Amino acid sequence: MTSQELALDRVERAGKVHHPKGCGRGRYGGYPESLDPREVTCLVCRRYVEKHGLQPRSSFPDVPTFDVRPEGRFLYPRRSDGTRETGCHLVFRCPVCGQENNHGGLYGQPGAGDGHRVSHCPCWERGYYIREVTQ
């Protein structure tokens, strides 16, 4: 490439619409409410958007409910009375940014981790509800 072509290439890259979790150029400092993943034009970011079927933030209610799958298990810290509970990971992929979010539930007790949670990704200022589903 000539230096002129390189300059043009840089302008085009700068002019592309990126996704915050895509190629690394789309760092907006949080998830931009206005971003419609379908309007992402960077090819690397597009692949990420399509892989996870991402949707615009505006297509969800203010405080949505997400279905979570129980995965794995771990031990919660021992209580003062010596007992301890077995936890499981309640996992779902954020349909807006694509980040995998992981909350704690109780192993073998479906629904024990249901309820309102503080968001683990920047998309849900007022948090969301999780609802455990059995596979």
Ligand SMILES: [Zn+2]
């Ligand atoms: Zn990109």
Ligand SMILES: [Zn+2]
């Ligand atoms: Zn998110």
